Structure formats: structure tokens, C-alpha cells
Amino acid sequence: MTSTQKLNIPSDRVERLHYIKRMFPQATGEDLSNSWAGGRSQALSKLHSIDAPSYARNRNFINGAVTHLSPYLRYGCLSLNETFAAVKAKFGLVGENLLMQLAWRDFWRQVWYANGDAIFSEMEAPKVGIDYAPLNDFVKQGNTGLPCMDAFVDELLTTGYMHNHARMWFASYVVHHLKTDWRDAADWFESKLLDGDFASNHLSWQWVASTFSSKPYYFNKENLGRYTGEKYCTGCTAKCPFDTDYETLKERLFTQAPASQAKQYLITPPLTRPPSGHTAVAVYVHDEMLSATNPLLNQPFPKIFVFDPEIYQHWPLSRLQFIADSLSEMMNVEVWLGDTYEVLMQRAVGKVISQDTPNLKVKQLLSSFSTKWQPVPKLADVELSEKRLRRYSRYWEKVGPVLLATKAT
Numbered sequence: 189m190t191s192t193q194k195l196n197i198p199s200d201r202v203e204r205l206h207y208i209k210r211m212f213p214q215a216t217g218e219d220l221s222n223s224w225a226g227g228r229s230q231a232l233s234k235l236h237s238i239d240a241p242s243y244a245r246n247r248n249f250i251n252g253a254v255t256h257l258s259p260y261l262r263y264g265c266l267s268l269n270e271t272f273a274a275v276k277a278k279f280g281l282v283g284e285n286l287l288m289q290l291a292w293r294d295f296w297r298q299v300w301y302a303n304g305d306a307i308f309s310e311m312e313a314p315k316v317g318i319d320y321a322p323l324n325d326f327v328k329q330g331n332t333g334l335p336c337m338d339a340f341v342d343e344l345l346t347t348g349y350m351h352n353h354a355r356m357w358f359a360s361y362v363v364h365h366l367k368t369d370w371r372d373a374a375d376w377f378e379s380k381l382l383d384g385d386f387a388s389n390h391l392s393w394q395w396v397a398s399t400f401s402s403k404p405y406y407f408n409k410e411n412l413g414r415y416t417g418e419k420y421c422t423g424c425t426a427k428c429p430f431d432t433d434y435e436t437l438k439e440r441l442f443t444q445a446p447a448s449q450a451k452q453y454l455i456t457p458p459l460t461r462p463p464s465g466h467t468a469v470a471v472y473v474h475d476e477m478l479s480a481t482n483p484l485l486n487q488p489f490p491k492i493f494v495f496d497p498e499i500y501q502h503w504p505l506s507r508l509q510f511i512a513d514s515l516s517e518m519m520n521v522e523v524w525l526g527d528t529y530e531v532l533m534q535r536a537v538g539k540v541i542s543q544d545t546p547n548l549k550v551k552q553l554l555s556s557f558s559t560k561w562q563p564v565p566k567l568a569d570v571e572l573s574e575k576r577l578r579r580y581s582r583y584w585e586k587v588g589p590v591l592l593a594t595k596a597t
């Protein structure tokens with residue numbers, strides 16, 4: 189029997205952040221409470237400050253007008269559909285560039301739904317030779333000797349965030365220059381990101397590696413220098429591995445013959461528990477539905493969130509604090525620490541209602557209960573073939589016109 193404990197998340201933020209530190213003494217990483225605050229009210233203020241015209245001009249630049257919405261979308265403080273609708277309503281087609289980026293999140297998620305845990309293995313055979321060395325400690329510590337890469341890691345570890353372009357450069361460096369196993373790197377990277385999301389993360393790593401794209405992603409010094417304003421290159425004395433043209437890089441990086449097979453990674457077997465045998469109904473609140481406006485919170489049943497070690501054991505402090513911030517705005521949700529099965533049995537629950545998720549780990553936690561999964565509407569109500577869900581361009585070809593036409597104000 190695992191012990192369970194009902195938590196009393198303090199409404200005062202300073203107290204709350206200390207409380208989370210006490211409740212999760214094993215949690216590592218920086219306290220990011222000064223740079224990020226979780227919850228819907230913060231999410232809305234970020235949403236209202238979006239500058240879509242500037243975004244369209246400079247989003248690829250490291251200091252561009254990006255939104256920092258990703259953690260709020262990840263934890264459901266904002267839904268993707270309402271964010272898309274708000275941008276469309278405010279900016280119309282001037283917001284198209286941002287709308288297309290928001291759709292990437294929908295695309296990766298649909299790929300996750302369609303493929304389940306297969307997204308943690310290679311979706312396709314790599315198009316070039318890639319290697320499988322474990323991610324080295326010197327990379328994890330930001331000690332590569334390259335000021336750009338070390339600064340990216342430092343930003344990741346101290347803020348839980350990295351700009352999209354930096355994520356691409358970093359992943360490419362790790363996979364193609366250091367010949368690291370993309371899966372090992374992706375697991376580590378996801379665990380440090382505040383917006384850590386299996387679909388957006390693992391599938392992006394596969395996109396860079398060429399196991400979910402038609403070619404590997406690589407870049408040269410000129411590209412990095414341009415979009416960083418030479419910030420890291422000025423005064424850099426390192427032997428730069430990116431300082432050449434694309435042809436030379438291609439020859440240098442991709443000399444091996446392409447592997448013919450996609451590599452499969454082991455998936456941890458699910459816990460099996462006996463059926464509940466109880467009859468009470470509860471709404472199970474998981475970490476993709478952390479908004480007081482979530483429609484399931486109107487149901488006349490207890491609403492239960494559980495910090496289950498099966499999921500949260502290795503989470504960094506920042507993410508736990510972000511979740512606690514978000515939960516503190518959801519007055520009618522009971523918050524527990526412990527084993528989900530034990531908590532629900534203690535509350536005599538036999539039937540559960542929850543928001544559907546492609547995360548099979550969450551589904552496994554509820555496998556002993558009769559569960560009704562409430563679907564989350566997709567961005568566009570169109571059927572997508574397996575082929576369309578192989579490449580974003582094919583997805584957008586079908587979804588884009590529908591979205592841009594029907595969601596116009």
C-alpha cells in the first residue's frame with residue numbers, strides 16, 4: 189500500500205512555492221518562480237501581449253517577438269483552439285505566420301494520437317547515418333567549449349526555456365556533430381523544459397535526426413550568426429564546427445551509408461491493478477487541463493488531481509511549481525500526492541471522467557476504472573490520412589485553407 193496525502197496548496201504564492209519545495213524534496217533544478225508563473229491569469233496576460241506583426245517579421249531571431257505561450261498551452265491553461273481563435277480575431281491574416289506555428293502543435297499532437305508510444309521509437313529509417321552514443325555529461329552541463337551551445341544549455345537549465353531556433357541548432361549539433369542517440373538527448377531535453385511535451389519534443393528531435401523528415405536538419409555558422417546577431421560568434425575563440433558551407437558540412441557530417449531500419453526503443457510495461465469495484469464518479473484532472481475554465485470542472489462530481497510519482501517523480505521543481513500555481517486558481521479541485529489508484533480507491537471511485545489525451549501513461553493510471561474520455565476538439569474538423577500525418581506540409585495543405593477560411597472573423 190503506497191501512502192497518499194491530501195495537499196493544501198497555499199493561496200499565497202510565496203508560501204505555495206516553499207510548500208512545493210517541502211513536499212517534493214527530491215525535485216531538482218532551479219526555482220524558476222521569478223521568471224515564470226503558472227495559471228490561466230498569467231496565460232491570458234501573455235495572450236493579450238502577443239505582437240503578431242513583429243512575430244511574422246522576426247520570430248526566427250533569437251531576440252524576436254516570440255510569445256512564450258508554450259508552457260501555458262502544454263498544461264492546458266489556454267486551449268490551442270482558443271489561442272488560435274484569439275490570434276485570428278485580433279490580427280486576421282497578418283497573424284498567419286503565428287497561426288501556422290500554432291498549428292505545428294496540433295500536427296505533432298495528432299501524430300501522437302495516431303501512433304501512440306511509437307513516437308518514442310524511430311518513426312522512419314534515418315535518411316543518413318546517425319549514431320547512438322549516450323548524451324554526454326559535458327553537454328548536459330553546458331561544457332562543450334562552444335559559447336553558443338553552452339549558452340543555450342545554460343538558458344535551458346536556468347529558465348526552462350529555449351528559443352525554437354536554438355532548439356533546432358542544439359538538437360542538430362547533438363545528433364549530427366556529436367553523434368548522440370536522439371532518443372537519449374530528447375528524453376533529457378524534455379525533462380528540463382518547462383514546456384516539455386512528448387509530441388512536440390520527441391517528434392522535433394526525430395525531424396532533426398531525419399527519422400521523421402525527408403532529410404536531416406543542419407546549419408552553418410553564417411545561419412547561426414545571422415539569427416543571433418553574432419552574439420556568440422563575436423570574440424569566440426573555439427574551433428567552430430559550423431564555420432563552412434553546406435556542401436562541406438554535408439560531406440563531413442553524413443559520410444555513413446543510411447541505415448536501412450528504424451530503431452525501436454523499449455517501452456516500460458504498464459502497472460496492472462485489479463478493477464476498482466467501487467461505483468462513485470470523479471473527474472480526473474490531469475496536467476493538460478489546468479484551467480478553471482475547463483468544461484469538465486462543471487461536472488457535479490469530485491475533481492481530483494494527483495501528483496503521482498509514476499509521472500512526477502523526476503520532474504524539476506519549476507514544473508511542479510508551475511502546476512501548483514495553476515491548481516491554486518482551480519478552487520474546486522482536490523489535490524493529492526501519492527499513487528493514483530490508491531487515491532481513487534480511498535475516494536471509493538469506480539467511474540472516471542477525464543479529458544482525452546494521447547499520453548498513454550495517464551491512461552494506464554486509470555486502467556482499473558471505467559473511464560469516459562472527453563475528446564478535445566482538433567484545430568480543424570477534417571480527417572487526415574496517414575500520409576498527411578507524415579509531413580507538416582501535407583497536413584497544412586489540407587488544414588490551412590479550412591482554418592484560415594472558417595475561423596475568419
Ligand SMILES: Cc1cc2nc3c(=O)[nH]c(=O)nc-3n(C[C@H](O)[C@H](O)[C@H](O)COP(=O)(O)OP(=O)(O)OC[C@H]3O[C@@H](n4cnc5c(N)ncnc54)[C@H](O)[C@@H]3O)c2cc1C
Pocket residue numbers: 247253254255256257258259261262289290291292293296350351352353355356359378381383384385386388389390392393396
Ligand atoms: C528539438 C526541439 C524540441 C522541442 N520541444 C518542445 C517541447 O517539449 N514543448 C513544446 O511546446 N515545444 C517544443 N518545441 C517546439 C518549439 O520550439 C516551442 O514550442 C517554442 O519554441 C516555444 O516557444 P514560444 O511559445 O515562445 O513559441 P512561439 O514561436 O511564440 O510559438 C507559439 C506557439 O506555437 C507552438 N509552436 C511554435 N513552433 C512550434 C513547433 N516547431 N512545434 C510545436 N509547436 C510549436 C507552441 O505551442 C508555441 O507556444 C521543440 C522544438 C525543437 C526543435
